[in-house]
Amino acid sequence: MYLFIHRKDLRAGDLRAFDYAASLGMPGIHALILDPAQLGDGRAESHPGRHFLRAAGLLLRDYAAQGAELQLLHGNPALVLDELLEREPIREVVVTADHTPYARRRDERLAAVCRSRGVRWTALEDVPLADLDAFQEQTGRKEPYRVFTPFYRAWNGYVRSRLAPPPAVAAGGLPIARLSGGGSWSVPGELAGLLAAPVPEDERPERQLERFLGGSLQAYEELRDRYALDAGSGLSRWLNVGALSARRAYGLALDAARTEDGREPLAFGGAADWRADAAGQLELALPGSGEGPGSAPRDPSAAAARSGAESWIRQLAWREFYLYQARFDADFFRYEEQVDLSGLTERHAEAWRQGRTGIPLIDAAMTQLRTTGELPNRLRMIAAMFLCKNLLAPFTAGERWFREQLLDYDATLNRGGWLWSSSLGFDAAPYFRIMNPVVQSKRWDPDGAYIRRWLPERAGWSAAAVHEPSPQAVVDLKASRARAIETYKRLLAKPSRPLDRLH
Numbered sequence: 001m002y003l004f005i006h007r008k009d010l011r012a013g014d015l016r017a018f019d020y021a022a023s024l025g026m027p028g029i030h031a032l033i034l035d036p037a038q039l040g041d042g043r044a045e046s047h048p049g050r051h052f053l054r055a056a057g058l059l060l061r062d063y064a065a066q067g068a069e070l071q072l073l074h075g076n077p078a079l080v081l082d083e084l085l086e087r088e089p090i091r092e093v094v095v096t097a098d099h100t101p102y103a104r105r106r107d108e109r110l111a112a113v114c115r116s117r118g119v120r121w122t123a124l125e126d127v128p129l130a131d132l133d134a135f136q137e138q139t140g141r142k143e144p145y146r147v148f149t150p151f152y153r154a155w156n157g158y159v160r161s162r163l164a165p166p167p168a169v170a171a172g173g174l175p176i177a178r179l180s181g182g183g184s185w186s187v188p189g190e191l192a193g194l195l196a197a198p199v200p201e202d203e204r205p206e207r208q209l210e211r212f213l214g215g216s217l218q219a220y221e222e223l224r225d226r227y228a229l230d231a232g233s234g235l236s237r238w239l240n241v242g243a244l245s246a247r248r249a250y251g252l253a254l255d256a257a258r259t260e261d262g263r264e265p266l267a268f269g270g271a272a273d274w275r276a277d278a279a280g281q282l283e284l285a286l287p288g289s290g291e292g293p294g295s296a297p298r299d300p301s302a303a304a305a306r307s308g309a310e311s312w313i314r315q316l317a318w319r320e321f322y323l324y325q326a327r328f329d330a331d332f333f334r335y336e337e338q339v340d341l342s343g344l345t346e347r348h349a350e351a352w353r354q355g356r357t358g359i360p361l362i363d364a365a366m367t368q369l370r371t372t373g374e375l376p377n378r379l380r381m382i383a384a385m386f387l388c389k390n391l392l393a394p395f396t397a398g399e400r401w402f403r404e405q406l407l408d409y410d411a412t413l414n415r416g417g418w419l420w421s422s423s424l425g426f427d428a429a430p431y432f433r434i435m436n437p438v439v440q441s442k443r444w445d446p447d448g449a450y451i452r453r454w455l456p457e458r459a460g461w462s463a464a465a466v467h468e469p470s471p472q473a474v475v476d477l478k479a480s481r482a483r484a485i486e487t488y489k490r491l492l493a494k495p496s497r498p499l500d501r502l503h
Contacts, residue, residue, distance in 0.1 A: 001177065002028040002092045003084060005077075006070070007103075008410075009096045009126065009242035010055045011205075012062040013170035016126040017094050027175040029088065030063070031071040032056055033080050034191060037102070044191055047373025048409040055243045057195035058204070066172025072195070073185040078109040080185050085117045088180060096242075097123040099326055100411040101333050128323045129246050129316065130159050136328065144328035146426045151324065152317045159250070166247055205244035208234060213256045218304040221311035227376035228450035233312065237408040239319075250316055257309035315377075322416030325426050333415065335424045339491060341394040348391045348474045352383075353401050358473030360466065361441040362386050364454035371454075373407030378444065382435050384421035389434045389484035390475050395422035423488055431488035434481050441467040 002024055004017055010032075021028055034056070043049045056072075063070040073080050084090065093114050098107065107123065114121040125131060135158050136144065145151035187195070201207060212233045216223070223231035238244035325332050351357050355366035365379040375383070380402075387398045399418040403409055419425035423433075441451065448466035452459045458466050469477065 001026055001089050002094055003081075003088070003090045004028055004030045004094045005081075006030070006032040006059065007096060007098055007242075008240070010052075010059045011243050011245060012059060012066055012068070012172075014166050014245040014248055015096070016124050016167055017096055018169040018171065018174060019167040020122070020124060021094060021174055022169045024092065026091070027177040028094075029071060029084075029090070029179060030068070030171065030174075030176050031073055031084075032059065033077045033185075034072070034074045034187060035077055035106075036075065039191065043404075044194060046404055047407040048403075048405075050194055050197070051237055051373070051407045052241055053191060053194040054197050054199060055238070055241045057197060058199050058243065060195065063171050066170060068171040068174065068176045069178055070171075071179055072187055073183070074187045074191065075185045077106055078113050080183075081110055082113050082117075083183050083185070084179075085113065085119055087183065090119060092120040092122060094122045094124065096126045098127070099323075102411070127242070127246075128320050129163065129250055130155060130320060131162075132320075132324055132327050134162075144324065144426075145321075148318070148321055148427045151321055152314065155317055155320060156313075160254075163247065163251070166245070166251070205235070205238035208238065209244060209249055209252065213252055217253070217256060217308040217312065220308035221304075224311065225378045225444050227379050228445040228447075228453070230376070232376055240408050240410040240413065246316060246319070250313065253309045253313055253316075257306045318416075319413060321426070322413050325416060326412045329426060332419075332425065335419060336394065336396050339424065341396075341491070343487065343491065344392050344394045346393050346397050349387065349393045349397045349401075351474050352387050352391060352393070352398075357386075357391075357475075358470035359386070359437050359475075359477070360448075360451045360455055360458060360469070361437040364451045367454045369402075369405050373405055375406065378440070380417060381421060382437050382440050384418055385429070385433075385435045386437055388418075388422040389488070390477065390480040392480075392484060392487055395419065395424070423492060431492055432485050434484055436477055436481070438467050438469065438477065 002021060004021055009015055009017070034053075039049055039053075044053060060070055060072060081093070093110070095107070095110075098104075111121040125133075135155065138158060139145075139154055145154070202211070212235065216231055216233070219231065220233070223229055235244060235249060239246055239249065331338050348357065352362065352366060353370075355363035355370070357363055361379075362383055365375060365383045368379075369375045369383075384395075384398055384402075387393045388395050395418040398421075399414060402414050402418070403411070406414065416425065420428045423429055423431040441448065445451070447463050448458070448461070451466050452461075
């Protein structure tokens with residue numbers, strides 16, 4: 001018998017682990033362990049906690065709909081696993097690999113439990129679209145990519161030529177067994193209530209993906225930064241808990257563009273030489289590339305579909321780039337130990353968290369985040385850079401707050417965004433790049449609709465005045481920009497130890 005443990009893969013199909021489990025030729029127990037380290041001390045009631053439990057409840061119901069049973073357990077994962085191995089005739093434990101610091105420590109303990117019991121431990125890569133180890137090997141590079149654009153070009157060709165077909169086996173197609181008896185892992189009542197929260201049919205991950213691909217994808221390139229219009233896909237919340245497969249989202253996005261253009265849907269994998277194949281595959285990525293380089297598109301809607309699909313896939317590529325950094329940059333999760341941040345302060349961090357800085361776009365953004373757990377991508381960048389640069393707070397202060405608030409929180413992606421905003425890590429923003437929130441507000445939302453929505457006290461202000469800082473703002477934008485440039489220039493010139501790349 002095998003044991004499969006769900007973690008950040010909360011779906012009942014399109015999992016490499018399911019195909020692997022089918023190949024074992026034996027029955028298995030499927031479980032989700034609710035970890036008090038991640039859901040205790042009130043974290044279950046936070047935006048990300050509630051969403052994780054909502055997705056977990058959806059997973060339970062999807063298993064049941066397929067005639068399969070998922071065991072929902074609660075407790076320290078290592079202790080729960082040890083008790084399961086004591087009670088059940090389990091020969092192998094299977095998981096989807098996770099590479100955050102907490103996940104590595106947890107999995108080291110789980111693997112040690114397996115070794116002590118003579119049970120095989122198998123961790124399968126299935127979060128990135130690309131097999132990142134194989135991708136790095138195929139590039140022939142001794143060092144990892146440190147800049148996004150060349151990474152994107154290589155990744156794009158690799159994925160389009162090497163992406164394997166989606167796994168064919170779903171939970172209902174596996175010989176899933178029940179536990180032989182009860183244990184000390186019952187789910188607390190407060191968590192059970194959150195697990196029971198309904199997910200309306202039109203909010204399910206697959207329906208949301210279909211709606212995005214069939215509707216706003218065409219305008220995505222044009223509107224994605226116009227945060228007042230809420231033109232994003234809204235899919236990150238499902239991708240980041242694994243309730244939606246990135247593989248499926250990627251393939252359907254390509255298919256949507258190809259269908260609009262009269263081409264065949266995406267063919268998965270099989271290229272002998274991905275570098276050569278990439279030249280043909282990348283044709284789709286070039287606006288106006290209908291019949292050949294530089295040729296006119298067949299019709300405007302086809303061009304919009306191609307442009308929207310490529311723009312959204314580029315966002316998936318940034319997700320991959322952060323996952324890649326987490327694997328190949330030894331400092332990714334410890335930059336705060338490598339750079340001297342002692343000259344920075346959290347003096348104004350609470351005003352930033354509570355939306356009381358006096359800078360209207362920042363305050364509106366932080367109000368939306370606290371209220372809903374949601375924040376458009378451009379506003380994440382603006383708010384993060386304002387905290388790190390204008391307020392001269394350590395990026396870790398903002399990283400912690402986003403971890404507590406973001407409904408679509410992911411440790412790797414959150415860290416990647418904060419490193420970028422604080423000019424650390426691979427291909428981060430140069431230290432002298434500082435987004436002006438007033439300029440950004442006027443550019444992307446000229447009428448100030450977003451500010452009026454989240455700061456009702458400004459609802460009646462004119463379009464000219466609604467963007468402007470309050471006289472009581474915690475900082476002057478011009479003066480704080482100059483101070484930030486000097487501070488970060490010194491900070492990055494004299495790290496605690498030499499960094500591979502300075503900005």
